Amino acid sequence: MNATVPGTVTVPFLDLAADNAVLRDDLDLAWKSVTGHGRFVGGPEVAAFETAFAGFCGTRHALGVGNGTDALEIILRSLGIGRGDEVIVPANSFVATVEAVCTAGARPRFVDVLPDTLLLDPDQVAAAVGPRTAAVIAVHLFGQMADMPALEAITRAHGLALVEDAAQAHGAEFAGRRAGSVGVAAAFSFYPGKNLGALGDGGAVVTDDTGLAARMRCLADHGRSDTDRHRHPLRGVNSRLDTLQAAILLAKLPALDAATAHRRAAMTLYRDLLPACCTPVVQRPEAASVHHLAVVQVDDRAAVTARLDAHGVGWGVHYPVPCHRQPAFAEFADGPLPVTEAAAGRILSLPMYATIAAETVGIVCAVLAGGGAVLSGARP
Structure with missing residues (x-):
């Protein structure tokens, strides 16, 4: 909330106008470029941002999608996680983490967090692993990464997928590794209030797995084949990062x-x-x-x-x-x-x-x- 009392200083909780004003010329140029060429979906700025964001995260691949919730669902579905599977998630998270699990058809298994960081407790994760567990979602809440080495050890021991929910952690690191570069894949949100925020909704998935990247790209584009746009081998969704948002993000990323x-x-x-x-x-x-x-x-x-x-x-x-x-x-x-x-x-x-x-x-x-x-x- 933002409270204002006459006669006192007004301190905003979040000041997006001030943050964006610093980059006003670059943002105006991005707008003019996209409105000038008119490729509002799938324009050249999308691929350029994907390349730049993958480099920022230290991963081989990035794919722009509609929002951070879509990003999580696309990861889970592309990993084949769905009905009959359980996904371990921290209860201390925004509901989007759980929504994605449910939309993919799996069951969320809630676990507790550490009292000092309020991030996923690896001991609780280890105790929650069962015969139906397919994945663990590590939520990097408030801008700090979860204990990824400990979670990696657990997921490797049990053959589970480790997925990063990095919606609040653009550029965060743990033991020298950046958010998005540790798990099998990571989901990012570019909601306007995020550290890297669009001027509307947007999201991305990143991964080092080339095969997984191809499946995620197919799934996000109506399940369309990359060699024949009229063939749809998967039952996909429509989740695309608009060209204008990609251009805005591309302008903001260097700063x-x-x-x-x-x-x-x-x-x-x-x-x-x-x-x-x-x-x-x-x-x-x-x-x-x-x-x-x-x-x-x-x-x-x-x-x-x-x-x-x-x-x-x-x-x-x-x-x-x-x-x-x-x-x-x-x-x-x-x-x-x-x-x-x-x-x-x-x-x-x-x-x-x-x-x-x-x-x-x-x-x-x-x-x-x-x-x-x-x-x-x-x-x-």
């Missing part, structure tokens, strides 16, 4: 590492200035987070958010209702998941975006500390 560095500096400042009542989510020493979100845990979220509202500071909660407690997926809940359930009532996302100023971080922390009376004035 992403610098934007990530700014987010990291902002999060470091948050950690230095946050009062004792706010406990930031831990970053593992092996991890290089891209800080898609600045998440803390607080004991009395209602009181803290009321204070933020009173001083015009935006905030969010990601996510207040865990997936296994959502009505749509309650049938798959095998029992309580205490870490996820406890965190759902305590997590709070603070303002974070690529152009956030140090002054703004200071204002947020001052308000959280109980100050804010002298914070009236112009918007930072």
Whole structure:
């Protein structure tokens, strides 16, 4: 949400206008190029972005698709995962992770997360593997990768597919490996609020597996043959990254590492200035987070958010209702998941975006500390 109180500073939770203004000339040029040549679907910018994004992730292949949810479903279906299979997923995730599993025809198997990072707990994953388990989806939540070496060891031991949900982790690393380059395939979202955001919906899948890449490309294009566009060997879907969005993303990609560095500096400042009542989510020493979100845990979220509202500071909660407690997926809940359930009532996302100023971080922390009376004035 974004609260505004007359006479106080307004601090947005997310400022996409400011982030995009930095690249205004490049974005305008992308728009003019695509509207000029008129190839709005399958234009040259799509292939150019796919090549650039694969290079960014350190993978051989990338395929632009309609959105991040489609990306996950296309991966699962291309791996042959469906009815009768189980897919292990963390309950602490956006519902899209679970939606994709269900749409592919498989059953989600919810497991708990680690209390410090709120990411997938490898011990819980190992305990949840059963005879029907076909895959594990590692969700890189808030911008930090899950413990991929531990998850790799589990999936290799049991012959399971390890899939990365990297929707919030563009450019994140764990033990020197980038998000998207570890599992058999990875799904990315380019929803406008993501670190690499389009001006509308968009997504991508990346992989090193050439055969899998071909199946995913076929499936995403109505199951169409790559040699005869009138033949459809698969029952596919229509999930394409529009040329305009690809052009926008291609313009933004070269600036992403610098934007990530700014987010990291902002999060470091948050950690230095946050009062004792706010406990930031831990970053593992092996991890290089891209800080898609600045998440803390607080004991009395209602009181803290009321204070933020009173001083015009935006905030969010990601996510207040865990997936296994959502009505749509309650049938798959095998029992309580205490870490996820406890965190759902305590997590709070603070303002974070690529152009956030140090002054703004200071204002947020001052308000959280109980100050804010002298914070009236112009918007930072």
